[in-house]
Amino acid sequence: MNEWTTAGLWLAVIASGIYHGVSPGMGWPLAVSAGLFARRAGDLFRALGLLATGHFVAMIAVLLPFGAMLTLMVWQRQIRIAAGLIVIAAGIYLLVNRRHPRVLARIPPAQLALWSFAAATAHGAGLMLVPIYLGLCQAGDLDVGHQAAAALVTGNLITATAVSVVHTAAMIVSGGVIAIAVYRWLGPKFISQSWFNLDIVWALSLVLVGGIGIASTGYDP
Amino acid sequence: MTVRPDPTFHATAKLAMQAPVESFAYTLMLSGDFSQPDGLAIVDVNPKSKDYGKIVHSVIMPNKGDEFHHFGWNACSSALSPLNGHPFLERRFLIIPGMRSSRIYVIDTKGGPTKAKIHKIIEPEEVFAKTGYSRPHTIHCGPEGIYVSTLGGGGPDGTDGPPGIFVMDCQTFDVIGRYEIDRGPQDKQYDFWWNLPRDYMVSSEWALPPQFEQGIVPEDLLSNKYGHRVHFWNLRERRNVQTIDLGANHQMALEVRPAHDPVKEYGFIGVVVDTTNLEGSIWTWWREGGKFHCEKTATIPPEAAAKDDLPPLLQGFEAVPPLVTDIDLSLDDRFLYVSCWGTGEMRQYDVSDPMRPRLAGSVHIGGITRKTRHPGGDYRGGPQMVEISRDGKRVYWTNSLYSTWDGQFYPDGIPAAMVKADVGENGGITLDKDFYVEFPKGYRSHQIRLEGGDCSTDSFCYPSV
Numbered sequence: 001m002n003e004w005t006t007a008g009l010w011l012a013v014i015a016s017g018i019y020h021g022v023s024p025g026m027g028w029p030l031a032v033s034a035g036l037f038a039r040r041a042g043d044l045f046r047a048l049g050l051l052a053t054g055h056f057v058a059m060i061a062v063l064l065p066f067g068a069m070l071t072l073m074v075w076q077r078q079i080r081i082a083a084g085l086i087v088i089a090a091g092i093y094l095l096v097n098r099r100h101p102r103v104l105a106r107i108p109p110a111q112l113a114l115w116s117f118a119a120a121t122a123h124g125a126g127l128m129l130v131p132i133y134l135g136l137c138q139a140g141d142l143d144v145g146h147q148a149a150a151a152l153v154t155g156n157l158i159t160a161t162a163v164s165v166v167h168t169a170a171m172i173v174s175g176g177v178i179a180i181a182v183y184r185w186l187g188p189k190f191i192s193q194s195w196f197n198l199d200i201v202w203a204l205s206l207v208l209v210g211g212i213g214i215a216s217t218g219y220d221p
Numbered sequence: 222m223t224v225r226p227d228p229t230f231h232a233t234a235k236l237a238m239q240a241p242v243e244s245f246a247y248t249l250m251l252s253g254d255f256s257q258p259d260g261l262a263i264v265d266v267n268p269k270s271k272d273y274g275k276i277v278h279s280v281i282m283p284n285k286g287d288e289f290h291h292f293g294w295n296a297c298s299s300a301l302s303p304l305n306g307h308p309f310l311e312r313r314f315l316i317i318p319g320m321r322s323s324r325i326y327v328i329d330t331k332g333g334p335t336k337a338k339i340h341k342i343i344e345p346e347e348v349f350a351k352t353g354y355s356r357p358h359t360i361h362c363g364p365e366g367i368y369v370s371t372l373g374g375g376g377p378d379g380t381d382g383p384p385g386i387f388v389m390d391c392q393t394f395d396v397i398g399r400y401e402i403d404r405g406p407q408d409k410q411y412d413f414w415w416n417l418p419r420d421y422m423v424s425s426e427w428a429l430p431p432q433f434e435q436g437i438v439p440e441d442l443l444s445n446k447y448g449h450r451v452h453f454w455n456l457r458e459r460r461n462v463q464t465i466d467l468g469a470n471h472q473m474a475l476e477v478r479p480a481h482d483p484v485k486e487y488g489f490i491g492v493v494v495d496t497t498n499l500e501g502s503i504w505t506w507w508r509e510g511g512k513f514h515c516e517k518t519a520t521i522p523p524e525a526a527a528k529d530d531l532p533p534l535l536q537g538f539e540a541v542p543p544l545v546t547d548i549d550l551s552l553d554d555r556f557l558y559v560s561c562w563g564t565g566e567m568r569q570y571d572v573s574d575p576m577r578p579r580l581a582g583s584v585h586i587g588g589i590t591r592k593t594r595h596p597g598g599d600y601r602g603g604p605q606m607v608e609i610s611r612d613g614k615r616v617y618w619t620n621s622l623y624s625t626w627d628g629q630f631y632p633d634g635i636p637a638a639m640v641k642a643d644v645g646e647n648g649g650i651t652l653d654k655d656f657y658v659e660f661p662k663g664y665r666s667h668q669i670r671l672e673g674g675d676c677s678t679d680s681f682c683y684p685s686v
Contacts, residue, residue: 024303024306025306025307026306027303027306029301029303029306030303030304032303032683033303033418033682033683033684036484036683036684036686037418037483037484037684098222099392102364102365102366104304104305104306104307105302105304105305105364105365105457106364106365106457107304107457108420108457108458109304109417109418109419109420110420115304119306187686188232188233188236188683188686189232189236191232191301191683192225192226192230192231192232192301192308195225195226195301195308196224196225197222197223197224197225197309199222199309
């Protein structure tokens with residue numbers, strides 16, 4: 001049961017990575033643009049690297065504080081409920097506030113990593129991982145039983161890094177595959193053809209993930 | 222907010238050229254003596270339609286004395302910028318500023334051009350209060366919304382502070398505020414455009430309001446007091462990074478036309494008149510090694526004329542200056558069209574080599590002394606605002622320059638006209654004798670916008686491949 005839960009949660013980490021990667025709002029069109037400008041694939045891969053860096057930082061910056069808080073074992077359940085509520089609140093905010101994003105457009109095109117970080121943060125991409133991550137931390141705790149706080153911190157930190165790495169890898173591979181396909185075969189026409197407004201779906205995903213996170217606290221031993 | 226990007230948004234200029242051709246044109250009508258309200262005419266430009274070349278709908282404004290000049294869309298292909306990450310706007314609203322009243326009209330074209338109607342009116346007080354600018358002019362849709370250039374600063378005559386650019390929200394049409402954080406030496410403003418992925422903007426200078434509102438001021442022109450500089454900006458830092466003086470004799474640097482393919486770091490600018498020899502000129506600007514450069518790459522000579530054939534303003538010169546009042550670049554960046562409003566000639570230059578424009582075609586029509594006739598109607602004035610179809614095969618233009626200036630150059634008046642020329646496979650232009658749009662009495666015509674975007678509205682974020 002526990003192993004299944006752990007495997008399921010890791011699958012969720014990968015699935016959310018693919019979801020973010022294929023979403024044009026997380027930056028694959030920027031990699032296409034970089035490749036087309038330089039007329040060589042090298043610049044496309046460099047852009048993908050910068051996008052991945054920004055995305056990774058946006059993920060880990062959100063996960064680490066939650067990981068640190070979790071060491072307060074007494075409050076674990078409350079923390080997980082609060083985290084779920086924050087994620088739901090972010091989803092509702094994005095549902096209500098559906099204006100054209102002006103702030104992202106102010107970032108200079110040369111600063112791709114900063115742009116990627118800002119885009120992920122503005123969309124609450126890191127928050128989407130929080131309930132999954134908290135679930136993984138808990139699954140880990142159960143495996144090893146009660147530990148010293150220091151060991152817990154280290155464990156949670158490693159888990160946060162692992163979650164961010166796996167998620168970002170899934171994100172950049174899926175987005176990268178699309179970027180390369182558009183650059184090499186599909187052509188820039190695919191950019192407008194494939195772009196769907198996922199604002200509502202995205203916001204509802206946050207609400208859903210937050211809800212599952214809260215619901216799962218009910219099964220705590 | 223839409224679910225898919227607007228079908229008239231294109232990632233590259235090349236894709237825009239392959240899109241379906243225009244069926245309607247939007248043309249601004251202004252009342253030269255301010256006795257009637259200005260309006261927007263919707264012209265049928267589909268050769269298969271029974272109403273081809275006719276006004277099929279018009280939107281007349283509720284105020285008089287606005288003085289319509291240039292206008293633009295709330296959104297264009299620039300919405301596909303990967304940096305915005307959110308291209309779900311509609312090319313739906315036309316933003317029409319009144320350059321005399323400072324009032325701005327937002328026209329809704331939902332349901333098609335023939336259903337166009339007023340959506341919102343932004344009163345001059347809002348523009349004054351939120352920007353300190355007046356006399357709004359050029360519209361471009363860009364990364365932060367709608368950018369509006371102005372010709373005047375504050376105060377009744379628009380000279381309290383320099384004019385500049387302000388930003389409007391592209392959905393609510395609220396005036397947000399000034400664009401410039403650091404304007405450098407810029408103290409006059411006319412046109413502006415940009416290269417979005419390269420992150421720079423170029424702006425030009427016409428004149429301050431006292432130099433144009435009551436007519437051209439000959440003493441100011443002859444003492445070289447009109448604009449003659451080009452400003453280059455870091456677009457997103459909103460900072461003037463370089464100013465190039467074309468030389469004081471190059472009076473009135475007007476339309477800015479960057480190459481549409483963002484890989485190319487060059488563009489063109491037209492100068493109305495050289496006060497030393499009455500020439501009109503085309504300048505090419507480019508960026509190299511992080512610096513901007515600008516050189517005169519084509520000149521158009523004046524034409525000798527008898528004193529008695531000239532309006533009082535020009536009698537002392539015994540010549541007609543070409544007066545380069547508008548230029549426009551085709552989407553493939555191959556042909557530059559140049560309006561010679563004084564001599565009455567539409568020129569087509571092949572600018573495949575941007576440093577060596579080559580005259581490829583010409584149509585004579587109107588002109589101060591030539592007065593070349595159009596078989597379709599009583600064409601007066603010269604070729605002025607020019608717009609090119611996306612596929613580059615048709616060129617449309619109108620004939621009025623500006624209310625108080627028209628009579629100084631063409632004392633017999635310039636009733637509104639809109640005509641068209643067809644472009645040959647490898648250049649060359651021929652006047653379409655069957656296309657001549659008749660406008661309601663008392664109106665003059667100005668800028669033309671084409672349904673679905675044209676060569677002076679859309680900016681593209683991906684290279685043409």
